[in-house]
Each structure stands twice: as C-alpha cells, then as structure tokens.
Amino acid sequence: MHDLEFDHIHPNAEQKEQLSDAIWSADNVEFTTVGVDVGSSTSHLMFAKVHLQRLAEALSSRFVVVSREILWKSPILLTPYRLDYTIDAEDLGDFVDRAYRQAGLTPDDIDSGAVILTGEALKRTNARAIANLFADQSGKFVCASAGHNLEALMAAHGSGAVELSRKEHKTFLNIDIGGGTTKFALVHGGKLLESAAIAVGGRLVAYNEKSELVRIEGPAEQMAAEAGFKLELGQVLSAANRQALTKIMVDILIGIIGGDKPDKITQDLMVTPGLPATAKIDAITFSGGVSEFIFGRETAAHGDLGGDLADAIKSALEEKRIAYPVYDPGQGIRATVVGASQFTVQVSGNTIHISDLDSLPVRNIPVIRLDLSLAGDIDPAAITAAINKSLARFDIDEGESTVALAFTWEGDPEHSRMYSLAKGIVDAFPKTVVEARQMILVMEGDIGKSLGVILKNELGVTGDLISLDGVQLQEFDYIDIGELIQPTDVAPLIIKSLLFTSEEQSGGDHHHHHTHTHD
Numbered sequence: 001m002h003d004l005e006f007d008h009i010h011p012n013a014e015q016k017e018q019l020s021d022a023i024w025s026a027d028n029v030e031f032t033t034v035g036v037d038v039g040s041s042t043s044h045l046m047f048a049k050v051h052l053q054r055l056a057e058a059l060s061s062r063f064v065v066v067s068r069e070i071l072w073k074s075p076i077l078l079t080p081y082r083l084d085y086t087i088d089a090e091d092l093g094d095f096v097d098r099a100y101r102q103a104g105l106t107p108d109d110i111d112s113g114a115v116i117l118t119g120e121a122l123k124r125t126n127a128r129a130i131a132n133l134f135a136d137q138s139g140k141f142v143c144a145s146a147g148h149n150l151e152a153l154m155a156a157h158g159s160g161a162v163e164l165s166r167k168e169h170k171t172f173l174n175i176d177i178g179g180g181t182t183k184f185a186l187v188h189g190g191k192l193l194e195s196a197a198i199a200v201g202g203r204l205v206a207y208n209e210k211s212e213l214v215r216i217e218g219p220a221e222q223m224a225a226e227a228g229f230k231l232e233l234g235q236v237l238s239a240a241n242r243q244a245l246t247k248i249m250v251d252i253l254i255g256i257i258g259g260d261k262p263d264k265i266t267q268d269l270m271v272t273p274g275l276p277a278t279a280k281i282d283a284i285t286f287s288g289g290v291s292e293f294i295f296g297r298e299t300a301a302h303g304d305l306g307g308d309l310a311d312a313i314k315s316a317l318e319e320k321r322i323a324y325p326v327y328d329p330g331q332g333i334r335a336t337v338v339g340a341s342q343f344t345v346q347v348s349g350n351t352i353h354i355s356d357l358d359s360l361p362v363r364n365i366p367v368i369r370l371d372l373s374l375a376g377d378i379d380p381a382a383i384t385a386a387i388n389k390s391l392a393r394f395d396i397d398e399g400e401s402t403v404a405l406a407f408t409w410e411g412d413p414e415h416s417r418m419y420s421l422a423k424g425i426v427d428a429f430p431k432t433v434v435e436a437r438q439m440i441l442v443m444e445g446d447i448g449k450s451l452g453v454i455l456k457n458e459l460g461v462t463g464d465l466i467s468l469d470g471v472q473l474q475e476f477d478y479i480d481i482g483e484l485i486q487p488t489d490v491a492p493l494i495i496k497s498l499l500f501t502s503e504e505q506s507g508g509d510h511h512h513h514h515t516h517t518h519d
Contacts, residue, residue, distance in 0.1 A: 040118070382424070
C-alpha cells in the first residue's frame with residue numbers, strides 16, 4: 001500500500017470464476033486491442049487483451065468487458081509539435097511503430113483499436129494527419145475524436161470509476177485532470193449521469209529548465225489576469241505567480257466539486273454546461289495526468305503546473321476543503337485510452353436479425369438517433385417526423401447513404417406497438433425501401449429479431465436488413481459490424497465516434513462547428 005496523507009480506499013478485485021471449456025467458448029470472446037491517445041499535452045499507447053462475457057440477466061445477451069489484461073504500455077510521450085503549432089504526425093508515427101516493435105506485436109495481431117484525439121489534436125489539420133497514420137488499419141480502427149463530454153465519459157470508463165460505481169452502489173464524481181482541461185463525470189450504478197468540462201489543466205503553461213515560459217494557453221492568460229499579472233513567452237515564471245495560478249485553478253475545482261454557484265472566472269472557463277447544482281455525490285475519484293501525482297505514482301517535474309496542482313489538491317483534501325472520501329480507481333493518465341478499448345467493443349445479442357450474412361462486414365456507418373419515448377402509444381407519423389429531423393440535422397439525404405437508426409425500446413413487445421414503430425421507420429426511408437438499399441437498426445431492448453421479421457414479412461422491405469439489439473448508441477457514433485463469430489453467432493460491433501470539431505471561443509460563448517468526415 002502506498003502511504004498517502006488523506007484517506008482513500010482500494011476496492012478488492014473480484015476473483016474470476018473457472019468455467020468449463022464448452023460453456024466458456026459460447027459465452028466468452030477475447031480481443032487484442034490497441035488504444036492510442038493523442039492529447040494536447042501527452043500521447044501514449046497501450047495494448048490490451050479484452051475478455052468479454054455474455055450477461056445472463058433478463059434474457060439479454062449483451063457481452064460486457066469482464067477483464068482486461070494490459071499486455072504493454074508505452075512510455076508517456078510529450079505530444080510532438082512542429083514550429084507552426086501543428087502536431088508532428090511523422091514523429092508520432094515513429095513512436096507508434098516503435099511501440100508495436102517493443103510490445104512484440106504486429107498490426108495483424110490486433111483485432112480492434114482506437115485512436116482517440118482530444119484537445120489540440122482535434123484541430124482539423126492535426127486530426128487529418130493523425131487519422132492518415134492509421135488509414136491502412138481503418139477497418140479495425142476507431143478514429144474517435146472526442147469532444148469534451150465523450151472524453152469525460154471515456155475517462156470515467158477507463159479510470160475504473162464507472163465499474164466502481166456499479167460495485168460499490170455509490171455515486172462517484174470522476175475528476176479527470178489533463179493538460180488542458182478537467183473533465184467531470186458523475187456516475188452511479190455503472191452509468192454516466194452527467195458530465196462537464198472546464199479549461200483547467202496542468203499544462204496550460206509550460207516552461208524550460210530556466211523557468212522561462214515556452215507555452216501559454218488562452219485560459220492561463222485569463223487566470224493570470226484574474227490574479228493581477230500578465231504572462232509573456234520567454235519571461236521567467238516566478239514561484240509566486242506559479243502559486244497564484246495554481247491557487248485559482250484549485251479554488252475553481254473545489255467550487256465545482258462542492259456544487260457552489262459558479263463565479264465569473266469559472267463561468268468563463270467552462271467549455272460545456274456545468275454540472276447540475278442538485279448533484280448528490282458520495283465519493284470522488286481522480287484520473288488524468290495530474291492524478292498520477294495525487295496518488296504518488298509520479299514525482300518527476302515536466303516543466304508545467306501538474307505537480308503544483310496535485311500538491312494543492314492534496315492539501316485541500318487533507319484540510320477537508322474537499323470533504324468527500326477519495327477512491328483510487330486504478331487508472332490515471334492512461335484512463336482515456338483504456339476507456340477507448342472498452343468503450344468501442346460491444347458484441348450484439350442473440351436476438352439479431354441479419355437478412356443476408358454476406359452483407360457483413362459493414363464499416364463506418366453514421367448513427368442517427370430517434371429521440372422519442374417509445375414507452376406509451378406509438379404514432380407512426382411522429383416517428384417519421386423525428387427521423388426526418390435527425391437526417392436533416394446531419395445533412396444526410398435519405399437513400400443516398402446508409403445510416404444506422406438507433407433508438408431505445410420501452411414497454412411491452414406487443415405486435416401492434418412494434419408494427420407502429422416499423423411503419424414509422426418505413427415511411428421515413430421511402431427511397432431506401434423502394435431501391436432495396438441496406439437498412440440498419442440498432443436498439444436498446446430485445447426486439448431486434450421481431451422488428452426485423454415485421455419489416456420483412458409485413459411491410460415489404462426487400463433490401464438487406466440488419467437489426468441488432470442490446471446496444472446503446474449515440475449521435476456522432478459510427479459503427480462497424482463484423483462478420484459473425486462462431487460458434488456463438490454474435491456480431492462484433494465496433495462503436496466509433498468520428499467527430500472533427502473546431503471550437504471558436506469568444507468570452508464565455510462557445511460555438512461548436514461539427515464537420516463530419518467519412519473515410
């Protein structure tokens with residue numbers, strides 16, 4: 001046990017059960033995955049063996065990650081930049097090639113992978129160049145550009161906080177403190193309730209061995225102004241000013257964790273809407289680069305405020321200015337990249353309807369969501385209108401390209417209710433139906449097979465139909481559906497979030513421009 005000044009708890013690892021081989025192969029799937037995390041400050045990569053097991057509850061046959069064996073972790077690389085502030089993709093490519101060699105793996109050994117781009121790496125020129133590094137692997141790779149909320153969710157999954165909330169039956173706030181932003185994820189019972197992010201991080205300024213500033217990000221200038229001084233490249237960052245910047249950052253974080261009404265600087269630095277004031281928290285967890293210092297796994301200085309920030313947070317915990325118990329969820333700086341390997345592989349259930357097995361695999365299908373409650377009476381016209389709205393929002397012309405329609409089924413699987421839903425879907429995709437194009441439906445709730453049968457036999461859908469259930473998808477996801485795995489008859493589904501964003505910020509106002517790219 002490492003010796004820390006403040007109380008924190010290590011949950012016990014549950015012992016794995018031994019299963020006989022026959023049962024094992026039907027209910028278990030193993031993948032070798034790679035996660036590559038390219039952030040504003042650091043980049044790293046990890047190979048893991050992921051073991052998925054069928055959930056037996058409620059006749060659902062969802063596969064969940066039951067264990068992850070980390071095969072190899074790369075050293076943490078400070079993300080290489082060129083002089084024009086773009087990320088040096090060649091340097092990054094060499095780093096990745098070296099990593100495969102050191103891990104004793106080749107790209108052929110990998111079943112699935114995720115390249116997660118966050119922060120600066122999301123900017124268009126960077127994202128393109130980095131995505132191109134993995135282009136020849138694109139069939140297997142997710143290239144997920146994570147916006148702040150998705151990043152918060154991945155960090156919460158990857159750190160172990162989501163799993164912890166399921167085992168401990170508590171509400172955790174996972175605080176992922178990175179180089180440029182801090183992401184908050186409120187999780188309970190294995191689910192994300194809320195997420196938010198703010199421009200507070202350990203590498204908003206960087207300085208050389210002479211303490212001369214070599215990098216200053218906008219939010220650091222705002223905080224310096226608040227503290228009454230100015231930051232300039234090439235100038236020495238005094239100990240007093242370092243302390244002042246750190247104090248502002250920690251005060252902001254304490255306020256958010258404590259649910260205080262946000263002050264002006266907090267409002268200005270938020271990059272998403274804040275957490276709801278009513279959020280009830282039982283305990284907190286930390287992940288991200290700064291967490292390595294908080295939990296004493298890292299002590300080396302990296303010419304930034306990471307260590308200072310961690311020390312100030314530890315003091316706040318010791319002095320009970322942060323009054324919650326702290327759990328170490330197990331993964332720190334590598335949380336996002338672990339989250340990627342877990343987040344991207346879900347294997348669909350046994351109630352799937354695939355009309356033509358030769359139609360698999362399919363790759364990079366954009367997901368649109370039907371955001372209507374399907375709990376009560378179902379009105380086909382309302383379904384059609386909602387789907388048309390989603391298509392329009394994504395500039396997708398119906399019938400021009402294949403989309404996956406995602407929705408949540410609620411209530412009883414009565415034939416009349418399923419028929420109304422199916423009718424609404426058919427009316428929203430007239431060209432697709434007439435031209436017998438491929439139709440893909442993905443749902444939460446076990447009606448994949450029944451819905452497929454209604455569409456085929458009663459509503460005359462002659463095209464190729466893939467209907468999968470037990471899967472939760474969001475807008476901005478892209479999916480690959482692989483060929484069926486024998487002997488289990490499951491379709492591996494890889495969920496990708498392909499989102500290149502650029503954010504232009506003026507004051508506290510944030511305008512998001514989403515550009516979608518299809519390979």
